Amino acid sequence: MAKAVQDASLDSARLEQLPDFQAAKRRLAPRDQALLDGIGQVGLMQEPPDCASHYWLPTLILRATAADQRDASQPRGDQRRGPDDPPGLDADAPVTALSALPARALASGGVTGAAHHQCAEQCGVGLIAFCMVLIDINSVNIPMKQVKEKLSRWRLKNMQFLLYPFRWPAQSSQASARDTKEAATRGLVARLAKGNVLLQAGRYQTREHLNARARRMNAHRFIDQADD
Amino acid sequence: MIDRPERFAGLYELFRQAEIQLKQTEEIDRNLTIPAVNELRYVAFHLLRALSEQDSNGFDADIERAENHAKRAIYDATEASILSLLEKAEAYQADFRTLECTTEVLPNYVDLLRQLEKIRRGVSDIRASEELYLNRQQYYPQVIESIADLRELVATLEQADPLIRVKSRKKAIQLLLLVISVLAAIFGIAVSVGLHLL
Numbered sequence A: 001m002a003k004a005v006q007d008a009s010l011d012s013a014r015l016e017q018l019p020d021f022q023a024a025k026r027r028l029a030p031r032d033q034a035l036l037d038g039i040g041q042v043g044l045m046q047e048p049p050d051c052a053s054h055y056w057l058p059t060l061i062l063r064a065t066a067a068d069q070r071d072a073s074q075p076r077g078d079q080r081r082g083p084d085d086p087p088g089l090d091a092d093a094p095v096t097a098l099s100a101l102p103a104r105a106l107a108s109g110g111v112t113g114a115a116h117h118q119c120a121e122q123c124g125v126g127l128i129a130f131c132m133v134l135i136d137i138n139s140v141n142i143p144m145k146q147v148k149e150k151l152s153r154w155r156l157k158n159m160q161f162l163l164y165p166f167r168w169p170a171q172s173s174q175a176s177a178r179d180t181k182e183a184a185t186r187g188l189v190a191r192l193a194k195g196n197v198l199l200q201a202g203r204y205q206t207r208e209h210l211n212a213r214a215r216r217m218n219a220h221r222f223i224d225q226a227d228d
Numbered sequence B: 001m002i003d004r005p006e007r008f009a010g011l012y013e014l015f016r017q018a019e020i021q022l023k024q025t026e027e028i029d030r031n032l033t034i035p036a037v038n039e040l041r042y043v044a045f046h047l048l049r050a051l052s053e054q055d056s057n058g059f060d061a062d063i064e065r066a067e068n069h070a071k072r073a074i075y076d077a078t079e080a081s082i083l084s085l086l087e088k089a090e091a092y093q094a095d096f097r098t099l100e101c102t103t104e105v106l107p108n109y110v111d112l113l114r115q116l117e118k119i120r121r122g123v124s125d126i127r128a129s130e131e132l133y134l135n136r137q138q139y140y141p142q143v144i145e146s147i148a149d150l151r152e153l154v155a156t157l158e159q160a161d162p163l164i165r166v167k168s169r170k171k172a173i174q175l176l177l178l179v180i181s182v183l184a185a186i187f188g189i190a191v192s193v194g195l196h197l198l
Helices: A002-037 A064-069 A103-109 A112-123 A125-139 A144-153 A160-166 A174-193 A207-219 B005-029 B034-051 B056-097 B109-128 B130-134 B136-197
Strands: A042-044 A060-062
Touching: A002 A042, A002 A174, A174 B056, A174 B136, A207 B034, A207 B056, A207 B109, B005 B034, B005 B056, B005 B136, B034 B056, B056 B109, B056 B136, B109 B130, B109 B136, B130 B136
Parallel strands: none
Antiparallel strands: A042 A060
């Protein structure tokens, strides 16, 4: 419930900020255009006369001379993806005139196939694979519950401690990570609500909250004190 | 109106304590504890009724009720703080469970857990019985006592956390290097044997 109220207050505050967001998008549009100015073959869709564009999703326009490059980032013939595959991540897409786009334009314009192709060429597939392994080691925690289940199936219950030395300790504890996240959310809500107390909901504990927390804590044991 | 300043002084002292605990809870739990505020609302109600009372017995009964509500306010606010600190301690315990250097940094870790469990039981036992919980105003001195200890315990865990992590990381790196070295040695032996056979 508190979460729902917090979400609602966030969304409500965001709606109030919508004109500011649109103004920010509008300010970004000339910068995006400036990035594409040097290329000549591409441009952004301009605001039609007597209209006010929200510039939420800029559209890339190819000049007639580069019209055949439209599908440059799409896979060719037999490499076409299935309907469920995400678009724009095809490493074999041909490197074309569009690869001359600045990196930022590539990243935001949906021609990521070319970008990935170049990146893969420059860094080498082996290096990427090595990095992936490192990332994996750092970010993935062994799902202890599943491991426990497996071990108990193999009659090796309570032997999961053997795996602990292989765990990579996280940078910060759950408690401090939770505190940081909570402080960030509260800061964001307070900033967006601009002192509006009604929008800063979810900062109180009702009897139900307290009962639920007490029940949860009642089930927890810090240490088994059966011998006491 | 009945003039009994000593009764008002007692009630004032309890109200002041309740306010201190509420503020402390806001600081620890970062939330306003509505049940405690609600109890203070009843304090005001009974106090006003006592002030308008002409009968001495009725006055005493209302002041006593107001005092009980103030004690419950203290209890509720303190319980919220205790729960918040216990939740923090629980999170640290879950983290430390998988870190092998915990007892190296905190040699008295088991004692800490024992003390945490004692405080947890103290709160849970009162919640266990409906009768006890309804008369929770009797236990407010106990929970106030335990909160100071609990704050110290959680502070100890907080201070030990980064040290445990650094030590555990070092150990994990050492283990990784050992595994890599062993693998490299096996690979080297295999290559030399292979070359020798060729």
